[in-house]
Amino acid sequence: MRNRLADEPSPYLLQHAENPVDWYPWGEEAFARARERQLPIFLSIGYSTCHWCHVMEHESFESDEIAAVLNERFVPIKVDREERPDVDRVYMAFVQATTGAGGWPMSVWLTPDLKPFYGGTYFPPSARWGRPGFIEILTEIDRTWQESRDKLAASADGVIERLRDIQVSRQQVGGRIPDAATLEAGVSEYAKVFDHHGGGFSDAPKFPRTAELLFLLREYARTGAADARHMVLETLRPMALGGMRDHVGGGFHRYSVDAAWRVPHFEKMLYDQAQLVLAYLEAAQAANDPSFAAVADDTLAYIRRDLTHPEGGFYSAEDADSVPPEQAADADAARTEGAFYIWSQAEIDQLFGDDADVVRTRYGIEPDGNAPQDPHGEFTGKNLLHVARPVADVAEETGRTPEAVQAVLDGARSRLFDARATRPRPPLDDKVLSGWNGLTIAAFARAARLSPLDQPARVAALDTAVRAATFLRERLWDGERTRLLRRWRDGRADIDAYGEDYANVVWGLLELFQASSDPIWLDWAAELQDVQTALFWDEADGGWYSTTGDDSSVLLRMKEDYDGAEPSASALTASNLLTWAHLGGAGAGEAADRLERTLSRVAATPEAARVIPLLMASVSVYRAGAPQIVVVGTRSDPGAVSLHQVATGVYLPGAVTLVIEPGAEQAGLAERLPWVAALEPRDGRATAYLCRAFACETPTTEPRAFADQLEALIAHRNEEDQ
Secondary structure (H helix, E strand, C coil), X not given: CCCHHHHCCCHHHHHCCCCCCCCEECCHHHHHHHHHHCCCEEEEEECCCCHHHHHHHHHHHCCHHHHHHHHHHCEEEEEECCCCHHHXXXXXXXXXXXXXXXXXXXXXXXXXXXXXXXXXXCCCCCCECCECCHHHHHHHHHHHHHHHHHHHHHHHHHHHHHHHHHHHHHCCCCCCCCCHHHHHHHHHHHHHHCCCCCCCCCCCCEXXXXXXXXXXXXXXXXXXXXXXXXXXXXXXXXXXXXXXXXXXXXXECCEECCCCCCCEECCEEHHHHHHHHHHHHHHHHHHCCHHHHHHHHHHHHHHHHHCECCCCCECCEECCEECCHHHCCCCCCCCEECCCCCXXXXXXXXXXXXXXXXXXXXXXXXXXXXXXXXXCCCCCCCECCCCCCCHHHHHHHHCCCHHHHHHHHHHHHHHHHHHHCCCCCCCEECCEEHHHHHHHHHHHHHHHHHCCCCCHHHHHHHHHHHHHHHHHHHHCEECCCCEEEEEEECCEEEEECCHHHHHHHHHHHHHHHHHHCCHHHHHHHHHHHHHXXXXXXXXXXXXXXXCCXXXXXXXXXXXXXXXCCCCCHHHHHHXXXXXXXXXXXXXXXXXXXXXXXXXXXXXXXXXXXXHCHHHHHHHHHHHHCCCEEEEECCCCCHHHHHHHHHHHCCCCCCCEEEEECCCHHHHHHHHHCHHHHHCCCECCECEEEEEECCEECCCECCHHHHHHHHHHHHHHHHHHHC
């Protein structure tokens, strides 16, 4: 028998559609049932690629005994956090405030009026590992509800009021935009906790928090401080070499469970891929090191191959768990974590024969496995691929020349890929989320912006970004209501978008406009920005709400500046407002005003850089100033190609960059950005313009002269900071 979740489009909810638990989706039917029966609500929140969500489902939600208790004594509700981040945020704030930790699956008990009174994350079915058992918790909560319902309700009221007070207090910070000294102190805060051995800013587990890296890179660009860049490069390098990166199929796993980026948690999230592409592309510019760009390109290739809908939108994630290849023929085989990605030495030896020693040495393959055993024994005797030795060391150890080693390695990846393709794949979460797609459009568009104008890679990246943006506009934009929608799956689009969706999509479109100079994307970005402002801007106190406040079932209207796995709506909106201000079209003045009000809310403390790094990155760009860089000329003109290559060879985060073809394209853009009308080719040749605050230096047709202008600009910024 299937429960109510069988009619839901969410892959996560559908995973629970055959549970004996009488699940309800979040909505009035469930709330009315709780009020009618005067029962507490059991709220379970997770997402489809969450390993421990799968564990709790198998252990507890597939249990007839536990289901009987849930169905009789509670109203059970299941929520996909990726579809309803508004619901997730409220109850995560409660769980973190009351337990000091959070995570998924999240388990929260609510009164019939949706106020939480007890919560946690994963619970085993019976007590173990120092955790109380789920069945015991259910029994105790039921007893307390029957005997002390009024006390629980009063406690829930008090918790919600405290959370509201916290939200109010967060609006009363700042008052002025942080100064240069605060930014530099923020860099020092990172230096205090930087891991000089493995990179990153914490002990295990290590998460790829891209916003931190972007802040440090912007401080490097503003001041020339080498230590800020060093911390970024020495974090991205070991990430690219370690097991957190998929060395066979490309892309990155969710996080590393150890301090050396060796052992990953294997799920692959779209938002991680997009943000890491941007970090690696910026690192390539900042370090003038193409190896970082190669990692970005490899990650984009993974997205294009494995996470792209045939019509252009991007899927959300791939699961951590899959059926082990040796059990592929067993229809009842259980999925285990990492099974798709790990290898035995025997497999490597059989696949590579006489060249196996090269592959083993390069990727750290050991006879008994190089992966730690977990409590379930999934990695026993298996190997996680990581770059264990450089080519020179492999050559010395195997008695071959470096050229011979490289030849083996050049072919090894495709052979490993083909062998792995015969294994059962991890499940795909094939819903298309507008916000995550916005981030990914930004990644592809940035890759196109930085690629030479005459290279196929630019065309491919730009085409992918355009197809995805077109998908969003056709599938997830309700033009009649002028509303963006959050989720599309199997032809069904619904759930009004949240603040982060608007911010992410606007960011992607602004990047796409700068890559293509096509005004269609600028126009849609402007329309979305207007809607975001109308729905989420706080005119009284400044800043950006995450929700509209229209849904009464969401108890708190939150303004979040904190950057977690995903960037905050406020931070990305601030970045967008910087771009709007420097584009100089209609509304640039209002954008600058809202930007300054947003940045003025930031607490001017050194610790702010650790908590809200992406907002502080916008502060850095605001303090440095961002130029406008325009090349006027036909894109196929070798002169335009050379001038554009000079522009992309320097690291100037926040700069508006455009390549504009004279004629109809320039005329169309001038209707929207009047200042570009006066930028003309000189002597019939492609011409570069470097402008600040729309005042341009002497236009030049010579790449060397243009490079001198850019270098002088960078030197002047660094001198100003000193």
